Amino acid sequence: MVSRRGTEVSPFLAMDVLERASERSDVIHLEVGEPDFAPPDRVVDTAVESLRAGNTNYTAARGKPALRRAIAARYDREYGVTVDPDRIVVTPGSSPGLLLALAAVVDPGDGVVLTDPHYACYPNFVRTVSGRIETVPLRAADGYQPRVDAFAAAVDASTRALLLNSPANPTGAVLDGDTLDSLVGVASDADAVPIVDEIYHGLSYDAEEHTVLEYTDDAFVLDGFSKRYAMTGWRLGWLVAPPDYVDVINRLAQNLLICAPNFVQDAGVAALETPPARLDAIRDTYRERRDLLVDAVSDWGLDLGYTPQGAYYLLADVSDLPGDAMEIADLFLEEAGVAVTPGIDFGDEAADYLRLSYATDAAAIETAIERIDRLLETVDRSGPIR
Ligand SMILES: Cc1ncc(COP(=O)(O)O)c(C=O)c1O
Structure with a gap:
């Protein structure tokens, strides 16, 4: 019999969304927190050398x-x-x-x-x-x-x-x-x-x-x-x-x-030992992506209500859209090919929200924004979601 603690552990919805999104090749992934940068070459070289040295x-x-x-x-x-x-x-x-x-x-x-x-x-x-x-x-x-x-x-x-x-x-x-x-x-x-x-x-x-x-x-x-x-x-x-x-x-x-x-x-x-300039450049890239997404969320008429200052996520209130956040996340995935995470993954207070990650390159984020722009033009904000 599965223990009570095992039964109580809930699935990580972001990973469930990733699994579903992976069934399609055209999906833009704004659901996962996986940096799209490669580690510095020296890091890879050091690991390989250490492995070859028998460590x-x-x-x-x-x-x-x-x-x-x-x-x-x-x-x-x-x-x-x-x-x-x-x-x-x-x-x-x-x-x-x-x-x-x-x-x-x-x-x-x-x-x-x-x-x-x-x-x-x-x-x-x-x-x-x-x-x-x-x-x-x-x-x-x-x-x-x-x-x-x-x-x-x-x-x-x-x-x-x-x-x-x-x-x-x-x-x-x-x-x-x-x-x-x-x-x-x-x-x-x-x-x-x-x-x-x-x-x-x-x-x-x-x-x-x-x-x-x-x-x-x-x-x-x-x-x-x-x-x-x-x-x-x-x-x-x-x-x-x-x-x-x-x-x-x-x-x-x-x-x-x-x-x-x-x-x-x-x-x-x-x-x-990574040179600080390299880390600064990566951080600046994330900052630019954040700005892109923050502007887009406001163009969609969704309320952010704050400026995210770090990590690579933002939480957008979708309560003004028809349907609940789970349905909207489904709609984004199925109709626009954009994967996002329903806020309920992160607690009851986030149930009316979507989490968008900008750990994806700017070109993909721009395409995701265009797709959602087009989708939202077709959504009747006063009616049912589909
Ligand atoms: C807040 C937070 N803590 C911890 C982790 C897990 O990090 P690690 O890969 O070091 O186990 C994550 C991964 O997304 C995270 O968002």
Whole structure:
């Protein structure tokens, strides 16, 4: 019999849409968060050389010392924060890092507070450790910045963690430093720990990025190579743990993960040496795509109500169109060949929304915009959807 936790884990709709969209060759993919850039050549060369050199055995569960030192140096370089490499555990992608952090912090029935909207997988991670999900609604009118008082009201004696994400999927909101600092205070007053997903760091357009480690050592940080270095399928990430949790995280990593792939860790060191100009150029490309899509959404008469400042997503309110967001996503796919994700994937607050990703090249985004322009001209906004 399937366990209750297994039964409760919901499908990731974006992946379901991708599966359906993949049945047609003409579909433009605005549903997935997969960067269309290739990793830098040096990264590929380093992985191949390391593989040929025979680096195919296990490493220490924490990861190779050179990579952990390189990650620590990045915190110093980019945020002026000193992080002891001993607090860093290398993981196969950032997702297993979240599992380790939650397993270290949450007992069955303990509360984890997250925002709504949130990254689609977060509730399923919490369910997997039998935690209790508490949500704090976010509003477009606030630029999807969390309200500190709403977080303070959501925590109680059983709260063990605040799960935050900046730049955020699916909104593209970037947490400002003061709010992040205040949320650290909320967590500390409640004897809870912040777990901050910084996987989209490096992809912010009009906002200054802050790591939670600027404000406290007593936080978990999830980050990795998937987004900024376009290395999704390489499965390489890391977790920074609070000093008191380093030992338990290492024991969990030893048992649950063994280690991240050996030669991929060497490629990670090369990725961290990518010249800043190259990363800046990629970020500028995303910014241009964001502007294209933001203008298009407003031309479609849909309400954005905020400017997404980071990651590569935006959340558009489609409640003024006939039909619900699921039906509109279907219509976009079937009639226009444009795949988007229904907002319900990201929480009840996003049920009337669609998430559009701009991790696709500008020419494809322009074609998608033209197709939706044409489709919306044929939709009677006061009648049924078809
Ligand atoms: C907010 C967020 N966190 C984590 C992940 C997973 O990242 P990784 O490939 O490092 O496991 C994603 C992937 O889309 C994401 O959007």
